[in-house]
Amino acid sequence: MNISWKPIKTAIALAVCGTALVTNGAVASGQTPPAAKEDVNAAGPSAQATLRPGDDFFAWANKDWLAKTAIPEDRSRWGAMDNLAEDTNQRIVKLIEGAGNDKKAGPEARKVADYYNAYMDESAIEARGAAPLKPLLAQIGAIKDKAGLVRALGASVRADVDPLNNTHFATENIFGVWISPGLHDPAHNWPYLLQGGLGMPDRAYYLDNSERMAGLRTQYQKHIAAMLKLAGYTQNDADADARAAKIFALEVDIANTHGTRADSADVLKADNTWTRKEFAANAPGLDWDAFFKAARLGDQDKFIVWHPSAVKGEAALVDKIDLATWKDYLAFHTINRMANVLPKAFVDQRFAFYGKALSGTPQQSMRWKRALGATNEAMDEAVGKLYVAKYFPAENKAQLQKMVANIVAAFGKRVDKLDWMAPATRAQAKEKLKTLYVGVGYPDRWKSYAGLKVDPKDAFGNALRAEAFHTDQEFAKLHAKPDRTDWSMPPQLVNAVNLPLQNALNFPAAILQPPFFDPKAPDAVNYGAIGAIIGHEISHSFDDQGSQFDAQGRLRDWWTKEDMEHFKAASQKLVEQYNAYKPYPDLAVNGQLTLSENLADLAGLEAAYDAYRVAGGKNATAESDRQFFTGYAQSWRTKAREAAERRGILTDGHAPPQYRTATVRNLDAWYKAFDVQPGQALYLPPDERVRVW
Numbered sequence: 001m002n003i004s005w006k007p008i009k010t011a012i013a014l015a016v017c018g019t020a021l022v023t024n025g026a027v028a029s030g031q032t033p034p035a036a037k038e039d040v041n042a043a044g045p046s047a048q049a050t051l052r053p054g055d056d057f058f059a060w061a062n063k064d065w066l067a068k069t070a071i072p073e074d075r076s077r078w079g080a081m082d083n084l085a086e087d088t089n090q091r092i093v094k095l096i097e098g099a100g101n102d103k104k105a106g107p108e109a110r111k112v113a114d115y116y117n118a119y120m121d122e123s124a125i126e127a128r129g130a131a132p133l134k135p136l137l138a139q140i141g142a143i144k145d146k147a148g149l150v151r152a153l154g155a156s157v158r159a160d161v162d163p164l165n166n167t168h169f170a171t172e173n174i175f176g177v178w179i180s181p182g183l184h185d186p187a188h189n190w191p192y193l194l195q196g197g198l199g200m201p202d203r204a205y206y207l208d209n210s211e212r213m214a215g216l217r218t219q220y221q222k223h224i225a226a227m228l229k230l231a232g233y234t235q236n237d238a239d240a241d242a243r244a245a246k247i248f249a250l251e252v253d254i255a256n257t258h259g260t261r262a263d264s265a266d267v268l269k270a271d272n273t274w275t276r277k278e279f280a281a282n283a284p285g286l287d288w289d290a291f292f293k294a295a296r297l298g299d300q301d302k303f304i305v306w307h308p309s310a311v312k313g314e315a316a317l318v319d320k321i322d323l324a325t326w327k328d329y330l331a332f333h334t335i336n337r338m339a340n341v342l343p344k345a346f347v348d349q350r351f352a353f354y355g356k357a358l359s360g361t362p363q364q365s366m367r368w369k370r371a372l373g374a375t376n377e378a379m380d381e382a383v384g385k386l387y388v389a390k391y392f393p394a395e396n397k398a399q400l401q402k403m404v405a406n407i408v409a410a411f412g413k414r415v416d417k418l419d420w421m422a423p424a425t426r427a428q429a430k431e432k433l434k435t436l437y438v439g440v441g442y443p444d445r446w447k448s449y450a451g452l453k454v455d456p457k458d459a460f461g462n463a464l465r466a467e468a469f470h471t472d473q474e475f476a477k478l479h480a481k482p483d484r485t486d487w488s489m490p491p492q493l494v495n496a497v498n499l500p501l502q503n504a505l506n507f508p509a510a511i512l513q514p515p516f517f518d519p520k521a522p523d524a525v526n527y528g529a530i531g532a533i534i535g536h537e538i539s540h541s542f543d544d545q546g547s548q549f550d551a552q553g554r555l556r557d558w559w560t561k562e563d564m565e566h567f568k569a570a571s572q573k574l575v576e577q578y579n580a581y582k583p584y585p586d587l588a589v590n591g592q593l594t595l596s597e598n599l600a601d602l603a604g605l606e607a608a609y610d611a612y613r614v615a616g617g618k619n620a621t622a623e624s625d626r627q628f629f630t631g632y633a634q635s636w637r638t639k640a641r642e643a644a645e646r647r648g649i650l651t652d653g654h655a656p657p658q659y660r661t662a663t664v665r666n667l668d669a670w671y672k673a674f675d676v677q678p679g680q681a682l683y684l685p686p687d688e689r690v691r692v693w
Contacts, residue, residue: 043679054683057341061630079640091374118458130231137334159178159473162180162488165498177193190304195264195306203255210586225241226334264317276300283316285319296475341463347364353482382446420563428550438507495508495511503551522627523624527631534608536600544599574690575592592656598655602663621643662682665683665689
C-alpha cells in the first residue's frame, strides 16, 4: 500500500511509480485513448493549443513539461519522482564519496563508502572473473539426491518479499519470507511464506498467448543459455540451449501454480495459517521439516501461507521434476541473481534482457547509479542517516507534521459526515485515525550495521553477506515484540507507504521536497501535491484492503453488513471507471487490480482539498483551487516507454499516472475551478461521479 508503482526497497531513492505514455485521445468514461505513439518523447496532446482542462487534465497541466522532456536513454520511464530521485542520488553520492575521503568519518559511514567503492572497482571485479561463482556452483553440483535439493532450496530462502507494504509478491528464490505481525495476532511477529521461483516478473509472462509475450519467452530462454555459458557451466552451445529449455519448462510449471496479481492483493485469500506439521499433508512432495531447518525457521510452529496454490504446486514439482533440471535451475538463478557484481559480460547480458527486452530501456545506467542502488540495498538506513543529516532540516519536518495533522483531521470530519455509515463503524474508523502512527522524514530509531562485514575489495562477497545480514535482522523479529514505529522504507526513497498491520504511515525525507513539497510554495500547491500523497496513505487505512484491519492492525471485519455493501457498491463504480481506460487497443487498465490505489487517490485528494481549504481560510479562492488541482496533476507528470507501460499495467497495483490524475473528474470542486462542462471528455454527470468517503 504505497504511492508509487512497484516501489522496491532495494532501489536507492528511486520510486518506480505508475508510468504514463503521452496519447492523443481523451480519457473519458467510455472513451479511451488510441494506442500511444511509438515516439514516447513526442509532445502528443501538449502540442494542442486548444486543449482544455476538461478534455485531458494530465496533458493540460503538464503540456510544457511534456513538450520539452525526453526520457533519458538509461530509463524506461521518466517523471517527477524519477527526476527527484536522480537529484537525490547525486547528493547522496557526494556524501558517500566525502565519507570515503574523510579520516574522521564514523565506522558506519566508512562501511557505506567501502561497499560503494567495492562495487565501483570494475577492474577488481573483471580480474576475478567468474571465480566468485565457483563455490556457489560447486555446492549446487554436490547435491546428490532430493534430500540435498530440499536443503539447498531451504538455504536459499531470504526475507525478500512484502505483499502489503511494497507490493512485492514474489522472489527469484523458490519461496520468499516476510516477517510481520500476525494477521490475527498483532502482539507477535509471524513468518509469511510467499510464492517465488520465476525469472520473469509474473505468471502472465509465461502463460499469456500474445505474440509479444511469446517473443519475450524466446528471449528469456536465450538469456538463460547465455548466462550458463558465461559462467562456464555448460560444455557447448547445444548443451546450454538444451539445459535452458528444461529450466524454462520448469518455470512454466511453476508459473502455472502461482496466484494472479489480483489474488495476491486479496488479503482474505492470503489468510491461511498452517502449522509446520500440516505442510506435509497440505503440500506433499517436499520434506518440510528439512526445508525449514535449512531456512533457519525450524523453531517456528506456525506460518501464514500467502499463496497456498504455489506452495502446494511447487512442493509437488520438487518431487516430480528430475534432480538434474533442478540443479541447473538453481545454478542459473544463482548466476542471474549475482550478475551485477560479476564482470561486464554478465552485467551486459542481464541488462540486454531485463533492461532492453523486458522494459524497453535503450541504455544501461551509469556505474555510479548502479553502485548507489546496491549500497542502498545493503545498508539502506545507514545511507539514509547520511542524507537526512545534511538535507532534511527540523523545520521541514515540523511543517509536514502540521500538514499531516490537518489532513488526518479533515479525513475524520469526512467520516463524521457520512450519512451511510453506522455509528459503530464510524467509532472504529475514528479509533484508527486516533491511534495512527505517522513517521515523517526518518525512523525514530536507526538500524545497526555493526554485524555486517564489508570488504572494500570484494563486491561479490559484500552482496552475499548483506543479503544474509538483512535476512538475519528480519528473522530476529520472530523473537521480539512488534514495533509499530518500524519503517519499511529508507529516508532517501522517493515514496510513501501505509502499513496496515502496524496502523502506521511512512513519509520518507526524499519525497518531502519539490515538486511534492516546497516550504516556500503556496499552501494550495503543497496540499495538492504532497497533501494528496499524505491523504492517499491515510485513506489506505480505509480502502478495500485497509478497511479489513482494525486500529490494532488485526485482520477483522469491523464494518456492519450494510456499510460494507454500500462501500463495495461505491468501489465497484471506480472499478468500472478505470476498466474503461484503454491505453492500447489490446490492453486496458485493470480496475480491480488497481482499486486500492485508485480509492486512495480519490479519498486522499478529497481530504487534502478539505484540509487546504481549512488551512487557507479566507485566503482560499478560486485561483488557489486551480493551484491545488494543478499541483496535483503536475506531481504525476511522467513519460514511459511502451514495454515498461505494458509491464506495469499487467503486474502493478497502480494505474498509469495520466489516469490517476483523471480522478479529479470525481470531485465537484474541480469542475467549478476549471469550468468543466458537458461535452468535454472528462466530464461526468454528478450522479456518475464516484463518492466513497
